[in-house]
Amino acid sequence: MKASDQTCTVTVDRITDLSPTVREFTLRPDGGAVAHAHAHAPGSHLGVEVPVGERRTLSRCYSLVGLPGDGVWRIAVKHLPDGRGGSRAMWRLEEGARLQVRVPASHFELDHRATEVLLLAAGIGVTPLVGMAQALAARAAVRGDMKVRMVQVARSEEELVFSDVLSEALGDRLRTVATGAGQALDIEAEIAALGPQAQLYVCGPATLMARVRGAWAAAGRPAVQLRFETFGTSGAHAAQAFTVKLPRHGLTLDVPADSTLLDALERAGVEVLADCRRGECGLCVVDVLAVESGTIDHRDVFLSATQRAVGQQLCACVSRMSGRAACIVLDSSYRPDATA
Template structure:
């Protein structure tokens, strides 16, 4: 595991149905690393057996504490249920320093923000940055019901009617993506974070409208990937280690347990930071980062979600 920080859970608040906000402070009382808008931390739980990334939602200039907002997932793979059901105020956690896969393009003439459900979280810091820059921006926030949506009390207080639009699907609220994109000036960049269905719809609509990929930014806050499978053996050529990866264990976790440090920001096959060269064997690719052609080439793999196709792998690690 890469360098981590020890933090204490200073406060837990219920923001909405199924959503809790956790305020974290350094266990030793020191200041925490600074971060920019759109950043996240990885929380390592249950002795390192669970590691999930969560967007920071706290004030950008407050290094005394971090805040994350976590939705209890119905089909939780362990992270959200652990935080909701097993963590109390005063408990300590290990976190990775802030990383950022969803930064703003400062040169954009206008910023169009589209959030779905708990995908609102990275925009809580983006809004702070955009207001400081006095930038032109709009936030379009889609959610199922008001009772299960976070920040509906604070967003209308900090944003004007022209900056904030809300869409409650239980009451017929629908975002017309084609119309929204059509009315934007040519220098606009769009940012979307939410379920895969929303992300895919925004990306497809923007491309259909002629937007270049450089103007389309997205973060998928949860990637449904089953990392389990048949047990296999992996040889780490540079480290001189041969490891056994259990059927219910991720390749990344087995490597970390052996004391080999690996950079991995998302741990869900999205960011590409743990891409590693394959020396021998074939990978069972389960990531959302490599193209189909790259997967077929079998030159690299993502350690966090992919496995071996067959009984063994050799990696340049």
């Protein structure tokens, strides 16, 4: 079951290669859903049912790129040869393909009261921040007290996708960092340069998020002024198949390397709440009864470091098991707030 279940059909209008590894898809929603295309807030994402076979789809969430206004949705997908299969399936699509999507939703919203904002994007994490940069630049243009700047990080110059659009919006308030060219991101210095009321919006892999959270806390900044989103797919280990046992349901399931645990549970008819499907909202948290072999590869940004270390819960949408013949025992039905 999903919190946002309103779906519609879209047509892939245009496919554009932005770099050797990033492809942009322009999606035109059918009929009445066009209204949603005009309404999405910066930072919103689109749930896409990605076809991987005649009857099988993978549920994936992709950030909407840019501000609404021309009746289409734009997403950009990084090709991940060792990923769980969603990006490879997206890259097999051709113009004219038809897809089922869930209408835009957002867990990553701009605070319209902010007077100073730093946007920090790494890799494909730039996608939700494009619309934010455009919105903030427009706001700064009419408000003398508004400060906005952005740092965009990628492995190479050619992987700095959307830097042209960002440069147009931000001018010299955009700084790019190509790590493969010997340039480095100094997170502590970026944070130190901010005023006391500044907000930081970050999107990138979980490893970057952990560094930023640590630096933000070490600088004594309020947690509420740090807002983030991650890809939810960048674990400590490559995705591999594992086994999950559900004693409450009398089930033992194989989770293939190209499937999330959540997808496997849903295919087996096990009801799990879910919304963001990116390891952010925490709705899909399930209880761990035992780890029979292997280790949990937490890939979310919802659980705290302590919760991860204790290992009694995991986010089914992104986290998985690693190790030889890995097997975990779960209780999918536990919900503290549902038993109150």
